């Protein structure tokens with residue numbers, strides 16, 4: 474059976490002090506079973522303190538650069554993240570793709586570099602409202618997935634966590650119905666099967682993200698092909714974050 478993985482994405486919110494207080498309070502109230510992975514993706518400045526504070530939660534970065542070092546002002550490398558024991562790295566979030574113009578090719582480089590370093594990528598994909606309304610979701614997501622997995626071995630592919638996040642549902646309060654989310658996640662599993670095989674497609678974890686809240690998470694997680702959630706807004710407050718994990 475696949476594990477469940479629930480990760481909060483804090484985006485550009487909170488201070489170091491708030492991050493440590495949040496983790497300490499959450500962990501004092503948290504009873505995780507061994508089949509569930511829970512954690513938060515925090516801004517770069519908080520990673521080190523968050524990693525030291527967290528005993529039960531996994532800590533994720535929200536981005537990375539794929540080169541090991543060099544003249545890349547403002548970027549953070551994977552060895553830097555590794556040196557402070559970061560566990561996961563979100564790549565290809567729609568805000569990175571849209572606002573910072575990250576391409577599928579860059580995301581593929583990040584995916585490969587993370588796997589080579591032993592860090593776990595949380596690879597985001599998802600379509601805009603326009604693409605959704607044009608009925609082209611699967612075509613769009615397939616293109617993102619095929620490009621992101623180019624050059625990645627079967628063994629490594631199993632380690633990637635895929636997060637399906639329809640852009641029209643991110644931060645809008647407009648959650649995709651569990652049926653829509655299940656349908657796309659099941660298609661993603663088939664795409665992985667076509668690229669690799671049944672073994673990889675059955676092993677890989679697929680999250681849904683987009684306005685997930687404590688009151689809708691169980692309907693989403695009850696879907697066969699959804700193994701977890703990537704959660705923005707509802708992961709910022711202790712009670713709400715704990716509500717996601719109940």
Ligand code: PEP
Pocket residue numbers: 482484638642643644645646682683684685703704705706707
């Ligand atoms: C996200 O940031 O990845 C996200 C899904 O945000 P929200 O839960 O606020 O829609």
